Amino acid sequence: AQRVTQPEKLLSVFKGAPVELKCNYSYSGSPELFWYVQYSRQRLQLLLRHISRESIKGFTADLNKGETSFHLKKPFAQEEDSAMYYCALFTGTASKLTFGTGTRLQVTL
Amino acid sequence: EPEVTQTPSHQVTQMGQEVILRCVPISNHLYFYWYRQILGQKVEFLVSFYNNEISEKSEIFDDQFSVERPDGSNFTLKIRSTKLEDSAMYFCAISRDSYNSPLHFGNGTRLTVT
Numbered sequence: 001a002q003r004v005t006q007p008e009k010l011l012s013v014f015k016g017a018p019v020e021l022k023c024n025y026s027y028s029g030s031p032e033l034f035w036y037v038q039y040s041r042q043r044l045q046l047l048l049r050h051i052s053r054e055s056i057k058g059f060t061a062d063l064n065k066g067e068t069s070f071h072l073k074k075p076f077a078q079e080e081d082s083a084m085y086y087c088a089l090f091t092g093t094a095s096k097l098t099f100g101t102g103t104r105l106q107v108t109l
Numbered sequence: 110e111p112e113v114t115q116t117p118s119h120q121v122t123q124m125g126q127e128v129i130l131r132c133v134p135i136s137n138h139l140y141f142y143w144y145r146q147i148l149g150q151k152v153e154f155l156v157s158f159y160n161n162e163i164s165e166k167s168e169i170f171d172d173q174f175s176v177e178r179p180d181g182s183n184f185t186l187k188i189r190s191t192k193l194e195d196s197a198m199y200f201c202a203i204s205r206d207s208y209n210s211p212l213h214f215g216n217g218t219r220l221t222v223t
Contacts (some may be wrong), residue, residue, distance in 0.1 A: 007153060034211060041112075042212040044152070044200065088153060096142065097212060099152040 002027040004089050006100035009074040011078050013107055021072040021103045023061075023087030031089055034097070036060055038084040047072075047085070055079070077107045111213035115201050121221045125190050130218045132184040132201030141184045141213060142202040143176065145169070152200065158184065191222045 003026040003065045004106040013019055035047040048071060051065040055104055069078045070087060114133045122128050134141070142156040156166040158176050175187045188195055190201050202212040 036140075036214075043216045046211045046213070060174060096154040096157055096167075097144075097152075098154065101151040 001096045002089050002091055004087050004098050004100035006085075006087055006103050008103045009101070010104045010106065013105070015107055016076050018076045018082070019072075019074045019105065019107075021085050021087075021105065023070045023072065023100055025068050025070065025087075025089050027068075027089055027091065029091065031063070031065075032089060032091075033061075034073050034088045035059070035070075036086045036088055036099075038086070038102075040083070044086065046104055058068060064082060077105075078083055079107050079109070082107045113201055113203055113213055114195075115199075115215035116220050117218060118216065119219045119221070121223065122191055123162055124193060126220055127187050128167075128191055128192075128220060130199050130220070131185045131187075132186075132215055133182060134184065134201075134203045138203040138205050140164075140204045140210075141176075141178065142204070143186045143196040144200045144202060144214075146200065146217075147194075147197040155186075155199075191220075193222050197221045 002043045005024045007022055015104050035051045036044045037047045052094060059072055059074045061070050080107050082105055084102045086105050088097040090097050113215055116131045144152050145155055146152045154167050156163045156170045156176055158179040173189045178184045182213040187218045198217040204210045204212045
């Protein structure tokens, strides 16, 4: 069965420091992975997806099939990055997203 | 990003009562989903809906739950007889198709069962 693991519940960094939010997955097929972000009192929003290989708001994530990871990174954290971040695995045939438990990123001055 | 409006934003109900949560997708999408998030826990898939029928459901989605799209616009989740453990945030989501298309979520409905 598919599973997504986000080992950190809370990650606290200083403004300007690098950020890495960890995500590991378990899936027997070809994975499609996403990062969703939820700012305070707002909806879950798509941040990025691995097939796009794009950078959104300075964030990037690379799929590493050998390590079954899809870590989210940003070189310099900003205050407005403070939010809940969810890694999610999409299995096309099952038409559903499997979410990790989420990591709260707290960026402090 | 396509708009997905959910009503109500907060619903309080007594155990055993029926509740209906509503979702109105603004743009023309084919797939509809309900997810829920119990406080402090992860977002969990409940059901997906396509072409006026359920395409997949999780073990959470038992006989107490039902979904429909009665007028081709609103997408509803009904819980027939609520239990305390149904208290959660319920998110509606839409996508253009089931594969290779990201999900767009509504703001959620907070359901509190007392």
